[in-house]
Amino acid sequence: MDSRVITITSGKGGVGKTTTTANLGTALAMQGKKVAVVDSDIGLRNLDAVLGLENRIVYDLVDVVEGQCRLRQALIKDKRLPELYLLPAAQTRDKNAINSIQMEQLCQQLRQEFDFVLIDSPAGIEQGFRNAIVGADEIIIVANPEMASVRDADRIIGLVEAAGKPEPRLILNRLRPEMVKRGDMMDVADVLEVLGIDLVGIVPEDELIIVSINKGEPIVYEKRSRAGSAYINAAQRIIGKEVPLEEVEEATTFMERLRRMIGFGPPMAEKRVRS
């Protein structure tokens, strides 16, 4: 199977790139794929912490590029899944420590060993972002259903197109069904209308994510979490399976939930998402 290098980016900071990268990587590895997740946010590393691997770092991305060590020495095997590896960012350097050519070469090396290479991009549109996309086959944009995030996402779409990469796809993260119902938040259709790109996942806001980050255990392991199942579904779609889009409406009352269980509630959205 051909290797796929996917960069997860957003423009705006704090929308969930790192969480998304960690969880998509974990979910893909759960499906039996060999996955490398790469933290390209040099100077502000976090992918290691989200995966709970922060005290296993010996070498990092910059060490590999500068020839201080071999790639294998820098790759950290995940605690739980033998097919998942992390290439951490350097913490004491900045985004100019490596250039686009070096990044592209690194991606080529990683392709030899892995089915999927997921690159966690830094926020912004400068060298860090450019490095993160240069070696990518595909780009996934993470956005929140909120004005500033969507605006930045649009800018990223423009830059990705200008870089000659295929049209990016969207993961809409931190959706709050209650707010959507009240009219206080844009819904999925609104965001898609404005951005005009294809959707690969909808992840609801979930307090358990904060817990998962604090514990260093990706949310996809938590069966109770709707955000976790959303990431698992998104990973399925990335592999090419057809998974119906998550229903956004919360069953807010006991009676509504009961009705749904015995088949009187509104039907699940039948939309299929392209892979």
Next chain:
Amino acid sequence: MGIFDFMTGRKKPTPGEVAKERLKVVLAHDRLKVNPELLEQIKTDLLAVISRRLEVDEQHVQVIIARDDRWDKLHADVPIKRQKISFEWDPPAYSPSANALRGNKIRVEVERLEDE
């Protein structure tokens, strides 16, 4: 929903709708590097052209650039001034007015009154 609905106060939008409408405008402006000055110039140019063919109510013209379904579009809302219309009226032979008006050509002028 028409693109001018919120601007003309026909509907009161929810914050979600406000966000969407603002985004449609700001994304087009960001991409095309449009500023308010440029928009005014476009509006003036447009009015000059249209006024050559139709009488325009310049006070109430609105020009916006906004995203609409993957395209950035220019939308212009250009009210046309109500015209006087006139026609010649030939009353049918059997109508009461025919006797009264016999032999005369009638010209009728109709003007719709402004209802603002």
